[in-house]
Amino acid sequence: MTSMTVGNTTTPRPADGTATGAAVEIDDVAVRFHTRKKDVTALTDVSLRIEPGEFVSIVGASGCGKSTLLKLVSGLLRPSSGRVRLHGEDVRGPRRDIGYVFQRAALLDWRSARRNILLQAEMRRMPKGEARARADELIAMTGLSGFDDAYPNELSGGMQQRVALCRALLHRPPVLLMDEPFGALDALTREQMNVELRRIWRETGTTVLLVTHSIAEAVYLANRVVVMTPRPGTVAELIDVDLPTERDYGRTMAEPSFARATGRIRELLGAATTSE
Amino acid sequence: MAAQSSTDLLERADAAGGGAVTVRRRTGVGPGVARFVRGTWRPFAVLVAIFVAWWAVTAANLIRPYLVPSPGATLDVILAQSSYFAHNTWITTYETVLGFLIAIAVGVISAVVMVYSPTVEKSLYPLLLFAQVIPKIAIAPLFIVWLGFGLTPKIVVAVLMAFFPIVISTVTGLKSIDPEMLQLSATMGAGPGQTFWKIRFPASLPHLFAGLKVAATMAVTGAVVGEFVGANEGLGYVILQANGNLDTPMLFAGLLIMSLLGVVLFVIVELIEYVVLPWQASRRADAATTSL
Ligand SMILES: Nc1ncnc2c1ncn2[C@@H]1O[C@H](COP(=O)(O)OP(=O)(O)OP(=O)(O)O)[C@@H](O)[C@H]1O
Ligand SMILES: [Mg+2]
Numbered sequence: 001m002t003s004m005t006v007g008n009t010t011t012p013r014p015a016d017g018t019a020t021g022a023a024v025e026i027d028d029v030a031v032r033f034h035t036r037k038k039d040v041t042a043l044t045d046v047s048l049r050i051e052p053g054e055f056v057s058i059v060g061a062s063g064c065g066k067s068t069l070l071k072l073v074s075g076l077l078r079p080s081s082g083r084v085r086l087h088g089e090d091v092r093g094p095r096r097d098i099g100y101v102f103q104r105a106a107l108l109d110w111r112s113a114r115r116n117i118l119l120q121a122e123m124r125r126m127p128k129g130e131a132r133a134r135a136d137e138l139i140a141m142t143g144l145s146g147f148d149d150a151y152p153n154e155l156s157g158g159m160q161q162r163v164a165l166c167r168a169l170l171h172r173p174p175v176l177l178m179d180e181p182f183g184a185l186d187a188l189t190r191e192q193m194n195v196e197l198r199r200i201w202r203e204t205g206t207t208v209l210l211v212t213h214s215i216a217e218a219v220y221l222a223n224r225v226v227v228m229t230p231r232p233g234t235v236a237e238l239i240d241v242d243l244p245t246e247r248d249y250g251r252t253m254a255e256p257s258f259a260r261a262t263g264r265i266r267e268l269l270g271a272a273t274t275s276e
Numbered sequence: 277m278a279a280q281s282s283t284d285l286l287e288r289a290d291a292a293g294g295g296a297v298t299v300r301r302r303t304g305v306g307p308g309v310a311r312f313v314r315g316t317w318r319p320f321a322v323l324v325a326i327f328v329a330w331w332a333v334t335a336a337n338l339i340r341p342y343l344v345p346s347p348g349a350t351l352d353v354i355l356a357q358s359s360y361f362a363h364n365t366w367i368t369t370y371e372t373v374l375g376f377l378i379a380i381a382v383g384v385i386s387a388v389v390m391v392y393s394p395t396v397e398k399s400l401y402p403l404l405l406f407a408q409v410i411p412k413i414a415i416a417p418l419f420i421v422w423l424g425f426g427l428t429p430k431i432v433v434a435v436l437m438a439f440f441p442i443v444i445s446t447v448t449g450l451k452s453i454d455p456e457m458l459q460l461s462a463t464m465g466a467g468p469g470q471t472f473w474k475i476r477f478p479a480s481l482p483h484l485f486a487g488l489k490v491a492a493t494m495a496v497t498g499a500v501v502g503e504f505v506g507a508n509e510g511l512g513y514v515i516l517q518a519n520g521n522l523d524t525p526m527l528f529a530g531l532l533i534m535s536l537l538g539v540v541l542f543v544i545v546e547l548i549e550y551v552v553l554p555w556q557a558s559r560r561a562d563a564a565t566t567s568l
Contacts, residue, residue, distance in 0.1 A: 076462060100459075102460065108478070109556075123461065124465055
């Protein structure tokens with residue numbers, strides 16, 4: 001298990017000094033919110049480099065700036081200082097070359113599951129035939145077949161999240177951002193979704209950033225786990241997950257390296273909350 | 277914040293449970309209309325009951341006929357002077373419907389402009405409020421002076437009455453959009469037009485229809501108020517004349533038709549809502565099944 005602390009230096013790291021090639025680069029970023037009552041520093045000294053095809057989980061206490069971090073990467077939010085790059089390009093405004101899954105499914109009530117998925121294609125003016133074929137493929141892949149005509153209020157919470165996932169994957173984004181996508185699901189559905197997401201990731205080769213509150217989920221899914229400190233959020237530690245690419249859910253849970261990684265994260269998060 | 281997310285979780289769990297049990301497929305418009313008819317027979321039953329009560333009270337001679345005429349006498353008047361009533365009903369219907377449609381166009385457009393421009397909203401809101409609180413019966417004579425004795429001043433009063441609920445409900449609807457939906461739209465590279473037509477406007481429709489239902493009945497009142505102030509045709513004129521002649525059967529006939537006009541307009545709006553917003557209808561049906 002290799003770990004390194006990031007954030008106390010502004011110079012580029014020499015080991016991976018080549019600026020190009022990374023999927024996501026976050027360089028010494030800080031975010032401050034100015035509200036009428038007070039100023040909140042959500043993030044400080046955050047630096048992170050994510051290679052194409054990586055699966056990175058982000059964990060941390062509530063309010064430590066995890067969602068803010070995803071919004072930075074997608075360009076929905078500008079950093080107060082520092083820079084964010086996506087595929088070597090500075091992020092200046094909302095980026096189209098990403099897929100975003102919000103904590104709540106954020107589906108349109110008046111559209112069927114299929115038409116919710118196709119919203120992505122309509123907004124991007126993708127060729128109709130191609131979009132339809134891709135939607136069929138994703139519906140089959142996520143086990144939604146037979147429910148594509150159902151309206152969101154006729155779907156279970158897990159199905160709604162799957163629809164949101166299909167919508168985020170429709171345009172084959174090189175980077176997928178997921179903000180606590182399974183937070184509202186029961187434990188069993190959540191496990192199934194984890195296995196599914198892991199499979200989808202391996203099939204698509206997409207770079208994934210996943211925010212989660214579940215330590216087990218973070219470790220099972222990811223190659224690396226970013227552990228954040230409480231507000232103002234910064235990277236406490238990067239944890240490499242030393243597990244095989246082929247991960248059976250039950251067997252992975254029993255691996256010693258799984259226990260080591262989750263133990264370390266729990267330690268960091270526990271220490272973080274008691275020090276506050 | 278923690279409390280909020282926990283209620284959210286409960287709601288989710290609820291929705292998941294309900295969805296898993298009753299996954300229903302919707303086939304076109306038919307079942308929605310059938311459900312609509314099933315949902316509206318009760319109010320009609322109540323109407324019939326009121327009619328029966330009215331009939332009973334007058335038949336038993338509890339009230340003198342020149343104060344409250346019997347339903348029979350009222351219907352007799354309508355039948356005896358059917359072409360007179362048909363003409364005046366048509367006039368009021370015309371004013372009402374035209375006023376209602378103009379109010380929808382003006383109301384929705386101003387709401388959209390107000391939502392997209394805070395400056396316009398700030399400068400227009402006081403004016404709107406003023407137009408709403410001023411008694412219509414008090415300014416109606418002014419419209420007669422300005423616009424003459426024809427149908428135009430009546431339509432203007434109907435517009436004024438119906439306009440306010442439409443603006444308020446549309447503004448509320450457009451503002452009620454989940455900010456995450458707008459962020460999602462931004463990550464899809466959608467332009468403002470696409471975001472409006474595909475997300476914001478449809479999301480506001482349930483609110484808009486709530487306002488339209490109120491506005492429909494207000495439009496009838498507006499047209500009749502306009503007629504009260506100065507007219508030689510229309511249901512308001514009929515009622516005013518009957519009142520002057522102490523002709524209560526005629527008065528009741530006018531009131532009856534006027535109320536029916538409001539009810540019919542309301543039901544039409546509701547029917548359109550059921551056709552345009554089938555997902556709303558199915559949600560209501562779900563609520564009904566769980567409340568049993
Ligand atoms: N638009 C905003 N205006 C003001 N403050 C904000 C805004 N967005 C976030 N914050 C603040 O920034 C901090 C980080 O918020 P963020 O949503 O990123 O937390 P989080 O780690 O995602 O928390 P959670 O796990 O509860 O979702 C919080 O303290 C929050 O109050
Ligand atoms: Mg969050």
